[in-house]
Amino acid sequence: MKKFLLLFVLIPQLLLAQVPHGFQIEGKLDGYPDGTDVRLIKNGESVEMTSAKLQKGKFVLKGSVDEPVLCFVMIGQEKPVELYVENTNISFKLKSSNPPVFEVEGSSSHRDFLDFTKSFVPVAQQLNALAQQVNMARVPGPARDSLMVTFNQLQANLQAEIDRFVNNKPKSVVTPFLLNVTLPV
Numbered sequence: 001m002k003k004f005l006l007l008f009v010l011i012p013q014l015l016l017a018q019v020p021h022g023f024q025i026e027g028k029l030d031g032y033p034d035g036t037d038v039r040l041i042k043n044g045e046s047v048e049m050t051s052a053k054l055q056k057g058k059f060v061l062k063g064s065v066d067e068p069v070l071c072f073v074m075i076g077q078e079k080p081v082e083l084y085v086e087n088t089n090i091s092f093k094l095k096s097s098n099p100p101v102f103e104v105e106g107s108s109s110h111r112d113f114l115d116f117t118k119s120f121v122p123v124a125q126q127l128n129a130l131a132q133q134v135n136m137a138r139v140p141g142p143a144r145d146s147l148m149v150t151f152n153q154l155q156a157n158l159q160a161e162i163d164r165f166v167n168n169k170p171k172s173v174v175t176p177f178l179l180n181v182t183l184p185v
Contacts, residue, residue, distance in 0.1 A: 022064035029075065030057050036076045036123040040085070043070040047101075049085075067107035084110035093149055112172040116165050123158045130154060 027038065036054040040061050041047065049071065052059040061073075064087055072080035073092065081102055085094065090106040104110050130151045137144040165172070 015075060017100075021087050021091060022062060023087050025061040025073075025083075025085070025090045027059045027073075027159070028057055029054060029094045031094065031097050032057065032075065037074070038076075039074040040083075041072045041074055041080070043072060043082075059128070067108075070113070082113070083107070084113045086110075086123050098149075106120070109172070111170055116172075119161045119165070123161055127154045127158055129149070 012044045021171065025040070029036075029038075032054050034053075034055055037051060038054055038059045039051040040049045040063070042049055049065075050061045050063045052061055054075075065085055068084055068086040071083050073083050074080050078100065081100075083090075083104060084107055086107050086109045088106055090104060090110075093103045095101045097105045130147065134144065134147045135152055137147055
């Protein structure tokens with residue numbers, strides 16, 4: 001009888017453990033009118049995952065994902081805001097309005113993404129700008145050779161940033177992507 005009672009008590013807990021928790025994004029957007037559409041769009045697929053309407057400056061988006069995924073939060077007709085969504089409670093707040101700056105808490109994947117983009121994007125932009133200069137200087141010579149030295153150094157800096165990130169955060173959601181990055185030669 002005790003075994004039956006114990007089994008009866010544990011079955012609901014076991015069933016709840018099988019159900020994924022899902023995500024809940026609680027947002028606070030002061031300055032936007034009530035009724036403003038807030039949509040969560042999966043990056044690369046243009047698929048709306050969930051949506052809500054702003055009420056008294058607040059909204060809640062709920063759903064679940066199989067793994068952390070890069071999405072866009074669309075607020076009315078504003079520029080999309082990148083957000084790494086994972087199955088957890090996420091806070092999304094307007095920090096300043098001109099230009100709009102948002103504060104995200106609760107998603108470790110989003111925090112890793114921001115850390116990486118802070119170091120990766122500036123170096124990648126420099127590399128792209130320099131590549132254009134190298135391509136414009138088609139004739140071999142000292143000017144092009146000098147550009148290539150700088151280009152190769154920037155490329156090495158970019159690879160160093162990737163290596164640093166992967167070594168510091170081997171379990172990050174961004175790491176598998178970085179392990180497959182091939183820099184141009």
